[in-house]
Amino acid sequence: MSICALSIQGEEMKLDMRSALRGGVVAASAAVLIATNAVSAGAQPGVRNIRYGDSGNGVHCVQMALNLWGRAHDGWTGRISEDAPFGEETRGALLNFQRQNNLSADAVVGPRTGNILYYNYLKPAGYAWCYYQVPTA
Incomplete structure (x- = not known):
């Protein structure tokens, strides 16, 4: 089994390769979720301002x-x-x-x-x- 060493604020922490890979997948999944939420929370393309004289x-x-x-x-x-x-x-x-x-x-x-x-x-x-x-x- 391979061992990876990570240094977090001067303290050494050892993880096996499977844990490191699993952590990478979790981080990537979180990044995708954050990006998806950022897009859906933004302005909708094609929705224009509404003003006097408009209808619908x-x-x-x-x-x-x-x-x-x-x-x-x-x-x-x-x-x-x-x-x-x-x-x-x-x-x-x-x-x-x-x-x-x-x-x-x-x-x-x-x-x-x-x-x-x-x-x-x-x-x-x-x-x-x-x-x-x-x-x-």
């Missing part, structure tokens, strides 16, 4: 998230229509949300606004499918 599933997700946020915070009694066009009602609610969350109040759902809407409200409420509709970083 992304806008619907934003409207649902704003209503979830509104119900979770005292003092905000408004409810916006979840009808998918991004109009004045959605714009006003989004500006309010951005101000309350110390975000740039520009009425655009980009990755910073999308992160809070998705991870704090949509995903916990069971709307994981919105991940592919709302920009996140």
Whole structure:
């Protein structure tokens, strides 16, 4: 049986070759898992910012998230229509949300606004499918 010697902070530790190889496989597996999670946590390619005048599933997700946020915070009694066009009602609610969350109040759902809407409200409420509709970083 082969023996490998490793020096860890001045102390010598001996391992047989099989243990060293097994450790290498574990380290490589961990690196792959970390890389995979880093990719999935990043911004989704092809998901664009959502803004006034847009319509579709992304806008619907934003409207649902704003209503979830509104119900979770005292003092905000408004409810916006979840009808998918991004109009004045959605714009006003989004500006309010951005101000309350110390975000740039520009009425655009980009990755910073999308992160809070998705991870704090949509995903916990069971709307994981919105991940592919709302920009996140």
